[in-house]
Amino acid sequence: ETWRFALEEVDGSVQDAYAEEFKKRIEEKSNGDITVEIYPYGTLGTSSQLTELVQQDAIQLAFASPGHLASVIPETGVFTLHFLFSDDNEVNEQVLGSSKAIDMLQEAYHEQNLELLGVIPEGWMVWTADRQIQTPEDMEGFKIRTMTSPILVESYRAYGANPTPMPYSEVYSGLQLEQIDGQVNPIFAIEEMSFYEVQDYMIQAKQAQFITTLVAAQDFYSNLPEEQRQMVDEVTDNMRSYIFEKQAQFNEERLNTIKENSDIQVSTLTDEQRNAFREKSMSVRDTFIEQAGDRGKQILETLQQDIEAAEKQKSG
Ligand code: 6CS
Incomplete structure (x- = not known):
């Protein structure tokens, strides 16, 4: 039996590291009954097309x-809201692995023939640009490529930027041809997609994590023999700590690679500078609730409570 597993990222990415380890664990545990075939980004289509293929x-x-999926499941847009999650990514990982908000979200996935298997952070979203950005004013008229969901577009409109949604595969050429002035992605992706080669500035504002979700075709998942379903649940649970370490390692190492291979200017916003963006970002929560409705609102509030509680607990 073959399970096909499609990635929104290329060979060597965080998603690839996840899939390779998942494949290894499943194939071992099933004693070779199951083969996992991995399809890296570019072989089957854009993120939105991959989701359609799983739905079928x-x-x-x-x-x-969620940066793309929120076009289909607006509730997932919660993961793209700015300044919602903790500045401490260990807190985020803990909340994403345990919050009741994830169960509420499962309903929304089921309505779209999808089974939600995990919510996984891949690192801080970092801006790359043709200009220095330290204030929302610096974003005035800035053509920033975003993923394709409407709520993300609103997040950058709130800063005064001119957001341009497009698929991942078009970003490099968009930057090179100056159809866009900048983009936003975690550091490992900025390195492996070579975006840093065609940009002059990298700005770390810690406004959001890149958060992805792992999905299965719902029919496939619910028709699995009980012991295989348990195996999938167990493997995906245990994968959490594995991939959390990997993403931290990839993001750290590749920042060095970028610095070694280019003279891109890397900066980090101060808390005061971040606050100016934070203030502007707050109105986007209302837009999210308009788009994602009551269930979306409940998911947002549950996450907020869980993040706050986890932060308190950690700081003692
Ligand atoms: O920017 C994007 O569209 C993509 N970025 C990453 C890091 N993963 C998948 C996503 O589609």
Whole structure:
């Protein structure tokens, strides 16, 4: 039996590291009854197309990042809201692995023929640009590529930027041809997609994590024999700590690679500078609730409570 697993990222990415380890663990545990075939980004289509293929059970497993998926499941847009999650990514990882908000979200996935298997942070979203950005004023008229969900577009409109949604595969050429002035992604992706080669500035504002979701075709998942379903649940649970360490390692190492291979200017916003963006970002929560309705509102509030509680607990 073959399970097809599609990635929204290329070979060597965080999603690839996840899939390779998942494959290894499943193939071992099933004593070779199951083979996992991995399809890196570019082989099957854009993120949105991959989601459609899973909905049809043409592919059994895929990553479906809220930055795109919120076009289909608006509730997932919660993961793209700015200044919602903790500045401490260990807190975020803990909340994403345990919050009741994830169960509420499962309903919304089921309505779209998808089974939600995990919510996974991949690192801080970092701006790359053709100019220095330290204030919302610096974003005035800035053509920033965003993922394709409407709520993300609103997040950058709130800063005064001119957001341009497009698929991941078009970003490099968009930057090179100056159709866009900048983009936003975690550091590992900025390195492996070579965006840093065609940009002059990298700005770390810690406004959001890149959070992805792992999905299965719902029919596939619910028709699995009980012991295989348990195996999938167990493996995906245990994968959490594995991938959390990997993403931290990839993001750290590749910042060095970028610095070694270019003279891109890397900066980090101060708390005061971040606050100016934070203030502007707050109105986007209302837009999110308009788009995601009551269930979206409940998910947002549950996450807020859980993040706050986890932060308190950690600081003692
Ligand atoms: O920017 C994007 O569209 C993509 N970025 C990453 C890091 N993963 C998948 C996503 O589609």
